[in-house]
Amino acid sequence: MDAFALKQSITNELINAIDVGVVVLDSDFCVEVWNQFMENHASIKPADIVGQSLFSHFPEIDEGWLRQKSVPIFNLRSPVFIIWEQRQYLFKFGANRPVTCGAHHMYQNVTMFPIIGDNGEVSRFCIMVYDVTDQALSKLGMSRLNDELKVASRIDGLTGLFNRRYWQERFEQAYKLAKRREKPSTALMLDIDHFKKVNDTYGHQAGDSVIQSLAHLIKRCVRETDLAGRYGGEEFAVILTDSAVDNAVTVAERLRRLAEHSQVEHEGQIIKFNISVGLAEFSPLCDSPMEWLERADQALYQAKQTGRNKYCVWQEQ
Known part of the structure; x- marks a missing residue:
């Protein structure tokens, strides 16, 4: 060779x-x-x-x-x-x-x-x-894991809605957007009436089932462009974007009626529940996001004080 x-x-x-x-x-x-x-x-x-x-x-x-x-x-x-x-x-x-x-x-x-x-x-x-x-x-795999961790850090594990921390971040962005735009938005605060009685009577697992049921109703009633989250315990917060309060009360009443006619089955027992809702339309006079949300919370308190199982709209004093 x-x-x-x-x-x-x-x-x-x-x-x-x-x-x-x-x-x-x-x-x-x-x-x-x-x-x-x-x-x-x-x-x-x-x-x-x-x-x-x-x-x-x-x-x-x-x-x-x-x-x-x-x-x-x-x-x-x-x-x-x-x-x-x-x-x-x-x-x-x-x-x-x-x-x-x-x-x-x-x-x-x-x-x-x-x-x-x-x-x-x-x-x-x-x-x-x-x-x-x-x-x-x-x-x-690392990228997927990071995405999953990101989602997990934003979502409430019980309800599948945004958790309070992430909802608060998004709410502050919604507040800034509302100040720049002329289109109205409305904040809703809602919770389950006499929820402590549900826990005391049926147990905390039953209470969790009721919370999940209400979260499911909220998902049915809001749009993808709206912002819904679990604010704490049995309390929820929703921002209806591009919705004046006159339109938002339709959503609030629909939620109230759906909750009123819902039944949660837990260990062979049927649990019924009601909700109260407070609404506040965004106003340029709100100096902070929390002032806007506080107005909705005051309306919720009014609904509780005047009979529950109803909605109330915040009115300028």
């Missing part, structure tokens, strides 16, 4: 031994080199693809995109990098991971670089394919 043949043999062995995909394409995107990694994952032998167009074997590759992507290789002799965050894969290979990994395909980082001939021209280029599935899944 002469020196050139020996060198070529060693090169081929190295190309096939590395755990990276190696593909060499000519300027027409016909395959010249197809290493063992590519054979294993594509189930295509070199003899079946060398000399043929890459696109005829991989129709999922956008030909126009890849040709445009390779322009700097030929014109500028510059390498091109494609990371999985931009495009999850170039070649659609199986994940080659345990069933429990959750990936349906191999995530890939790809490097494409020019091969300069003896004449100084670039007539072919090399594609190197790196399997980064583990890294991608780890990053995606």
Whole structure:
């Protein structure tokens, strides 16, 4: 074996031994080199693809995109990098991971670089394919976990509505928006009448079931653009955006009637409950978000003092 043949043999062995995909394409995107990694994952032998167009074997590759992507290789002799965050894969290979990994395909980082001939021209280029599935899944898993933690930090675990802390943050934003806009918004404060009696008679788990039932009714009555949250215990707060108090009382009365006709079953017992509601339309005279909410709370107190199972609207004294 002469020196050139020996060198070529060693090169081929190295190309096939590395755990990276190696593909060499000519300027027409016909395959010249197809290493063992590519054979294993594509189930295509070199003899079946060398000399043929890459696109005829991989129709999922956008030909126009890849040709445009390779322009700097030929014109500028510059390498091109494609990371999985931009495009999850170039070649659609199986994940080659345990069933429990959750990936349906191999995530890939790809490097494409020019091969300069003896004449100084670039007539072919090399594609190197790196399997980064583990890294991608780890990053995606962390991202999903962060999203779940973010949701958990905002949502009340019992009712599925916003918790008080996050509701308060959003409420302050709603207050600032109401001050800038001319459209009205109305705050509602509501709670369950004689809730202590429910807990004392049926137990705290039954009380939780009643709270959940009311939260479900609130979800039915408000829009996605409204802001509803559990303010504390059996008390709830709602901001009806772009709703004057004349329209908001319709929502309040509907909530009151739904609650009045609801039945909560707990351990074979039927529990009925009523609610009281206080409403206050936003006024530019409110110097703070809490002053606006305090008006709704004062209206709620009036509803409690004048018989319960009703709504009251805050009136300027």
